[in-house]
Amino acid sequence: MNKFSSLLVVSLLSGTITLGAYKLLFDTNSASGSKLSVASDNYSRNVGLGAENVDFTTAAENAVHYVVHVKNVSVSEVPSNPIMEYFYGYRGGQQQTQIGTGSGVIISEDGYIVTNNHVIQNATELEVTLNNNKTYKAKLVGTDSKMDVALLKVEADEKLPYATFGDSDNIKVGEWVLAVGNPYNLNSTVTAGIVSAKARDLSNTGIQSFIQTDAAVNPGNSGGALVNTRGELVGINTMISSQTGSYVGYSFAVPSNITRKIIEDLMEYGNVQRGVLGVAGGELNSMAAKEFGVKETQGFYINSISKNSGAEKSGLKKGDIIVQLDNQQIKGYSDLTAYINTKRPNDVVQVGILREGDRKTIPVKLTKKELVNVDYEGFEFEEIDAADKKRFKLNEGVKIKDVTNERYLEYANILKGSIILRIDGAKISSMEQASRILNSKSNNQKFRVEVITQSGERLQMLL
Known part of the structure; x- marks a missing residue:
């Protein structure tokens, strides 16, 4: 298999992790009245256009109203230190208040807000400030630590402006995007860049799948919006790649399709429902193709099938090469992970494979992760x-x-x-x-x- 190593310092932009969720009933027209707005994707692409030929103003004007400032107040106990107590009268065991800040995105008119999991770590109190300077107390609905997503709720005295979800699967490398957030406590900051890459996994866990951009993102941008030129939400800004902890070239966002699925799971089930295909192996390249004895240099090579999985029941075999899931082309492992992360147990996925040179499409019902x-x-x-x-x-x-x-x-x-x-x-x-x-x-x-x-x-x- 292809072996590589890279030096990558990933700086979380603000806060840390709080675990917890409670169950609410939710769908696109739920009993609670919450409704997610999802955009169609029939607009002209701006791929290949210079900045002077793209109008960012409408997108920016829309986005600053649904991006909020999140303040996280946490209380910790200062440990005792006998030496400090003896020489300086220092007393341990006292409580210390810490304040962290980040960003969030309003996703419904009745006050649901998505942010990063690490923004609200250990929070004893959460406060949200809108672009119009109105401030509300927020409560935690639920989190997904693996994908760094958290869901908050505020009780506002008015209908709130909210984001429309774009289709992150359909964004193109080279497409212009805006990052909107509150870096260094500077409210409503907008920066522009392009999509540099898709389906980046920085954790080596095989779960994460980020959009990479070169829009400037700094501490405080965590949980803010990554939007296309129509102002539609295509990602939640999460982290940067930097030697210093500040922006030097690349930033990463959780794709909107994955974010939306996590939000719906948290509200409906109280936890994230992860479906798995049930295959193990690796992505193909020249070295891997030679090792496995195949000609293809793109796709996901199946080296083993998990017991009790949908892959086993549907007849996928060792040696099959996955090249497509539904309408999404699969060039490697991160593409496969990105698509499966948008699905739930019992969803059926049309798996396009190459088997001994022949192209086949096999329907596979995803299995609940805990059963595989x-x-x-x-x-x-x-x-x-x-x-x-x-x-x-x-x-x-x-x-x-x-x-x-x-x-x-x-x-x-x-x-x-x-x-x-x-x-x-x-x-x-x-x-x-x-x-x-x-x-x-x-x-x-x-x-x-x-x-x-x-x-x-x-x-x-x-x-």
Whole structure:
């Protein structure tokens, strides 16, 4: 497989993470009266046009009214320090108030606001200020830490201006976009740039899929809007790539299609419903094609099929190359991830594959993530449950459900039920990530794992 490394310092623009959600009934015409506005996509593209030929004023004028300033107040306890107390009379154990700021986007006239998960971390109080300087207390509806999305609600005394969702799948590289937010507490700041790339995964977990732009974004822009030249929301600005923590060239946004799906899940179910295809493998390039013995250099090569998955039930096989999902072309793993992230369990996806040179389309019903087990070389993995997280004080990891490979039977009693924390030094946060790392290795290639056993013992093993 193609192996690469890059130096990338990702600066979260403000705040951090709060987990929590409560259930509300929601759809595009829900009982609560909330309604998401979704735009059609039948307008002329501005790809290839110079800035002097594009009118940004209407988009900017619309966007500044639905982008808000978010203030996060958190209270923490100052730890005691006997030395400081003795020499300087310093007293620990006192409470300290911290204030973080970011941006948010109003998405309904009755006060639902989307922002970044990291903007509202540990918040004891949330306050939202509109472009007209009106301020409201906000409550947290729910969060998705993996995609860095959070949903807030304010009770306003008037109907609020709100964003229309654009189709992020249809934006083009080279298309002009605007970033709107509140960097450095400067309200209603608008910057312009182009879409530099799509489907960027900066986490190596196989879950994230960002739009990359060169619109200037700085601390405080987190949770703000990325809009097209019609003022439609195509992304939520999330982070920057920088050596300094300030903008130097690139910024990243959660695509609007993924954001919209997360919001609807949080409101309807109280958590994010993730459907999985149930395949593992890697994206093709010249080296990978040679290793797998195929001619194609684009697409997603299936190296294994997860048990109990829709892929297994529909007849997808090892060696199939995924080149299309519904109407979306799949050039690599990030394209596949980006599209599946917009779907839910039981959605049916038309999977276009190449099998021994023939093109086929196979309908696959996506499976709920928790029901799928990943198998690699006789190791069967499953997601860790709430009981394991509480017992071992973990937020992430992957559990070894069973060991059937004869090479590892002598370790089976130790490994079975253990939780993998790292593989070859990389922290493991999901089955997708574990599967991706292991399937990138050649046959019989050894790998080092760090596990915590069911007895609570931490071990490092070369397998």
